[in-house]
Amino acid sequence: MLLSRYFLPVLKEKPVEAQVVSHSLMLRSGMIRQSSAGIYSWLPLGLKVLKNIENIVRFNMDASGFVELLMPCVQDASLWRESGRFDVYGREMLSFKDRHDHDLLFGPTNEELITDIVRNSFQSYKELPKVLYQIQWKFRDEIRPRFGVMRGREFLMKDAYSLDIDMESAIRTYDQVFVAYMRTFRDLGLNAIPLAADPGEIGGELSHEFHVVADTGESTLYYDKKFDILGDTLAGDINQLKSLYAATEEKHDPDNCPLSKSELSVRKGIEVGHIFNFADKYSKPMNAMVNDSNGRLVPIQMGSYGIGISRLVAAIIEVSHDERGIIWPMQVAPFKVSIINLNIKDDKCNQISRSLYNQFVDQNIDVLYDDTGDSPGAKFATHDLIGSPWQIIVGPKKAGSDLVELKHRQSGEVQDISVDSAAIEIISSLHVK
């Protein structure tokens, strides 16, 4: 992408309304723009990150054999009356009437709608187990939206729903999703802690939250220090994962904690995922039944599984930034490399920049070429702010000797390197990842 043709409205000033660093950096880097309290437009740079995260989540869902569908944003209130949640969900549900005075709502979650779909589609235990998922915008009318997309009102969520014939099978499926979640967070470059949790309004008895450790988190996490040591090597081993102590504030009981103080990490965290098994809480009142192997009609055992995709954008920034801006993990970076042409009136700079740009485009690598007339200082500030993992700086002096500067955003290391080697070094670093 040529920056001159892109739409990247970066802000020079720190926005006064931002209380957390991710909100500030997302506004400053032109990723989002607020359109109403807790409701944001995703500008091109922000949308690229959102899609990269979405694709990593989708990859891990598909690899687990889960099947994607897409439910509408607007739901019929009648389904929520069947489950009994319409009147108890509270004012976080945005409900309204259409022109025919029919009650509708903007879905805050989809247990009712998926139950309606499956009750008309499945007859037999032979068609189960199944996990269906979607990636769709939700709305929760937070009384006090804050922290940008971290606690917004309209937000993008991956929500999955599992269907099993009995509780034994349902727990096997629950564990499969658990592992898929750990892999997803690992692939996003995050060390997520899975904590035994309170199911809350969704219902059921078995529930885990997944949190990213960050000082700006709103929740307090209590967990075995082994999580910090073992890190994402845990991602595949469900038995070990479940054997290690970890609990949310609501669940943690200091008097009954199996760990000594020295074994326990107490940290702040940002919730990025939540999974539930709620048995027949929705299938029973909504009559979602199938025949079991004895020919008896039984309610489908269900669970639901959420990942906050738009919130993950902010969570990743909270754990990966410095005073100059965002430091994207390679996997989610909107641009893997920025080419910074320091003098667009210099033929040699233009020729080198353009040739490097074409190499990345040919390799299908997301590259941003700063071909604007901005000053060198402004360009350095912009590309540090937007956090491309690599920067290639093309200046007139070094260009004369066919050299460029290669800067690694995370370490800050800068090296002089020949034009030919710069692209090779970056491309090979991408293939290792």
Added chain:
Amino acid sequence: MLLSRYFLPVLKEKPVEAQVVSHSLMLRSGMIRQSSAGIYSWLPLGLKVLKNIENIVRFNMDASGFVELLMPCVQDASLWRESGRFDVYGREMLSFKDRHDHDLLFGPTNEELITDIVRNSFQSYKELPKVLYQIQWKFRDEIRPRFGVMRGREFLMKDAYSLDIDMESAIRTYDQVFVAYMRTFRDLGLNAIPLAADPGEIGGELSHEFHVVADTGESTLYYDKKFDILGDTLAGDINQLKSLYAATEEKHDPDNCPLSKSELSVRKGIEVGHIFNFADKYSKPMNAMVNDSNGRLVPIQMGSYGIGISRLVAAIIEVSHDERGIIWPMQVAPFKVSIINLNIKDDKCNQISRSLYNQFVDQNIDVLYDDTGDSPGAKFATHDLIGSPWQIIVGPKKAGSDLVELKHRQSGEVQDISVDSAAIEIISSLHVK
């Protein structure tokens, strides 16, 4: 995808509520499920088609240098008060209040919101021209939703917005989008007619609609027969496109038509795109101004450009089906090939089917392997219904001689072919496309 693990709830009966063939076939093939009047869930098969169309639209937008962003579904009514449309848009707008009694609406279109974004982002003519686009769900509270996703209430639209410094530049941009649209419809396998149109509530004087010719269309089209003859060879030539007569019902004046009766096609059509230049209709009241080359503040000249993505799914089916089901054009087909195993208890059938399946998966070709215990008759009906362009039928008799049947859905031609040649034939047919 293994059909046994997929979610494909096909219906045996014709749904009584469906008045048009696309609605009926989308319900029967398990592509969609209605959740409320004019509001649909997209089941896995339907979602795949929707995404294929979305990607073809996106490819052509990106190739034209247009930049993608994403605006929220829920908009602030205050912006629509600024433009003056809040009180005149009418009851097709779904508006509601949040818990703080603040007026919101589910966006039926986004002229106001994009104008709000750009008025705070652009200062100078040097940053123009620009075309920004999104692919996002919209809601129009149709008084009588009908024909499935053809005239639904919640629908997926690609909407683009152009920003130019003056009318001369704005018309150049308009023509660029015009050509991008013709290429998009060509790539979707459609012959679309661009007709001079009435701008209606969006405003402005310059407008074209794009229609797919179909007997079930709701509009009457009047156009030069050369469109039928030249077809998609016209896709790149804006001058020729604009020189040929074509008008919608509202625009066509029989007394002033430049064509004789024998030169004129009068056909029914389905509207799949609509483009507008509306000059400063929104930028002026909303104060979206930039400096021109003389340093004067002038309102940005704007246009908007829509493609109905969810409607296109239905439109393609209207023009491409037979009495047994859908016939997908290769580009949008959810599965390029179905492998139909006639006897899953036969080792040889299983081994051949699985080996073919793996070849397609390795080549990243969307393949559906029918590994269910359904009868051969039921399987033939299902795969004709869901319209995969190719079917490979693996039966026990021919399998003994390492032969399979290769069926071409569109022509109905069936040939015996060696197992090795079947995959080669299909893969080479895909690469030609």
